[in-house]
Amino acid sequence: MGNARVARDYYGTLGVEQDAGPDQIKRAYRRLARELHPDVNPDPAAQERFREVSTAYEVLSDPEKRRIVDLGGDPMGNGAAAGGPGDQFGFGVSDIMDAFFGGQAGGRGRGPRSRVQPGADALIRMPLTLNECATGVTKDLTVDTAVLCTECTGAGSAPGSAPSVCDICAGRGEVQSVQRSFLGQVVTSRPCPNCRGFGEIITDPCRQCGGDGRVRSRRSVGVRIPAGVADGMRVRLAGQGEVGPGGGPAGDLYVEVEEEPHELFTRDGADLHCTVQLPMTAAALGTTLPLPTLDGVEELHVEPGTQAGSVQTLRGKGMPRLRSTGRVDGHGDLMVHVDVAVPTNLTKEQSDLLRQLAAMRGEEQPDLVGGNRNGHGIFSRLRDSFGR
Secondary structure (H helix, E strand, C coil), X not given: CHHHHHCCCHHHHHCCCCCCCHHHHHHHHXXXXXXXXXXXXXXXXXXXXXXXXXXXXXXXXXXXXXXXXXXXCCCCCCCCCCCCCCCCCCCCHHHHHHHHHCCCHHHCCCCCCCCCCCXXXXXXXXXXXXHHXXXXXXXXXXXXXXXXXXXXXXXXXXXXXXXXXXXXXXXXXXXXXXXXXXXXXXXXXXXXXXXXXXXXXXXXXXXXXXXXXXXXEEEEEEEEECCCCCCCCEEEECCCCCCEHHHECCCCEEEEEEECCCCXXXXXXXXXXXXXXXXXXXHHHCEEEEEEECCEEEEEEECCCCCCCCEEEECCCCCEEECCCCCEEEECCEEEEEEEECCCCCCHHHHHHHHHHHHHCCCCCCCCCCCCCCCCXXXXXXXXXXXX
């Protein structure tokens, strides 16, 4: 038996080289423990393998024990290393589980879990018109969330009754199992299957919530949407979300804005854009026309000779600028894009008049845009060359 213990390959058990560093050893142990731990793999063979892996990690994570292994010895040759009952490996299960979970072993000192848990957040979308986004609006929303049970006020037990201490774990919320082998004994802890880790049993559940401490209910919630919001923005209503299990504190309710398309304006941040189509004569002669804005009707003055594609800017006639504090800081602009409509289906009289106008302006044969350095277009240059 002594030779068998000396020949034990701790490095091979963890699947690391003899020159592996502490971090490599810890990573190897965690990877194997996730596969073999009794809480996730109840196979007896896996449990035996887990004990071997745990022993190998104990040895190789201890510099003194690892030195003995490197010299050809076996620090675990004495089955009763320093410790006491439940600590036959020379360090407790707490050290093993600390390497795996980064905390205390197997829930040692953890105690039962609380039935009271925080609730989840909720999200509801609210369609708004462009005008509502510009002015802000206060609305009542109908939401369907979990609310506190009025019958038991979150306790989960029927009125007049109280939970009883779990007779399996004695209120600790966890049970321990001890497994012995020639390597020693391993103590593992897991949530009590009888009380699910709560340490107590609701023997007489509330008829209204079934012991959950909350019920689903449809209710009305008022929300104020500030001026200047845009599509996709969210307004947070603290504590208006889902009530948690056991009557735990409610999460938040988020109201997300869905901005509906506008028939006239398109939006670019705080600026608005629209297109005005002018007859050719109005663009040439100039005109004044009424233009709807978010603040009412404004007069748009079109200068004579306005070209297609030109843009007129109405300062401060766009959307409110919403600051991060929810306050309005000025307004954007309204960009009016001018489109000139060329007349079609002209009568003979109208065609004659346009020809007369073209002759008067010398525009019977138009020039291509561009020209040379003296401002003459292509057709002008061709006429000049043939006229020489």
